[in-house]
Amino acid sequence: MRTRLRSIPVFANVRPTEFRETGLPDNPLPVIAEWILAADAAGQPEPHAMSLCTVGASGVPSSRVLIVKDIDDDRLYFATPADSRKGREIAANANVSAHFYWPAVGRQVRIVGTAAGLDRAASESDFADRGRASRLAAHLHRQGPLADRPSALAEFDRLGTAHPDDVPCPPSWTLYAISPTEVEFWEASADRVHHRVAYRRDTGAGSGAWRHELMWP
Numbered sequence: 001m002r003t004r005l006r007s008i009p010v011f012a013n014v015r016p017t018e019f020r021e022t023g024l025p026d027n028p029l030p031v032i033a034e035w036i037l038a039a040d041a042a043g044q045p046e047p048h049a050m051s052l053c054t055v056g057a058s059g060v061p062s063s064r065v066l067i068v069k070d071i072d073d074d075r076l077y078f079a080t081p082a083d084s085r086k087g088r089e090i091a092a093n094a095n096v097s098a099h100f101y102w103p104a105v106g107r108q109v110r111i112v113g114t115a116a117g118l119d120r121a122a123s124e125s126d127f128a129d130r131g132r133a134s135r136l137a138a139h140l141h142r143q144g145p146l147a148d149r150p151s152a153l154a155e156f157d158r159l160g161t162a163h164p165d166d167v168p169c170p171p172s173w174t175l176y177a178i179s180p181t182e183v184e185f186w187e188a189s190a191d192r193v194h195h196r197v198a199y200r201r202d203t204g205a206g207s208g209a210w211r212h213e214l215m216w217p
């Protein structure tokens, strides 16, 4: 296995880019959005998928992939049931980290921050924008094991019949917002002297302003 793994190329498709080391914007959030769109333009599948790491009350971390639904100047948004593992972990400990990797452009973004669920109106609005199958599938969410796959398929069919038009938003469906306090941009360079810029937000009683600095690769 070791030989096989070590023979797989890394950054084979990295092309020279115009990484901005100077003149970077004060706020990193719009740059995350810009990088998602650049990865999309380069053909990266699901460039808006990020891994989200949460930490439960016992301090054990867990991560999974989620779709980012929106980004504004302060927050990134995702949606999930509040009674899922991640939802319960965020309720116990709001600290999260998130991560994007886009092999098509040789870039990653690391995020540290806190997550919080938004109100019912925001969550229902998110739910209303989902496709019908996704809205029905949200009702399949349960805590605990599933006896077999046909049971889930039968329940999916039953839900479709029960809700021929509107699909109600499950009470636990929640739109969450991540408020980052750290954002780090990384871009591969063919010469292996990679680019790295770290942003950190002033979280004290100050202005909440962002500062950034160039980091060793």
Ligand SMILES: Cc1cc2nc3c(=O)[nH]c(=O)nc-3n(C[C@H](O)[C@H](O)[C@H](O)COP(=O)(O)O)c2cc1C
Pocket (backbone or CB within 6 Å): 046, 049, 062, 063, 064, 065, 066, 067, 068, 078, 079, 080, 081, 084, 085, 086, 087
């Ligand atoms: C590409 C991709 C996108 C996903 N998007 C979501 C999502 O937006 N919301 C969600 O609840 N789960 C999503 N999932 C499933 C989660 O990764 C995870 O399996 C599920 O939410 C249960 O996580 P938990 O048990 O840690 O709460 C996605 C999975 C993949 C691979």
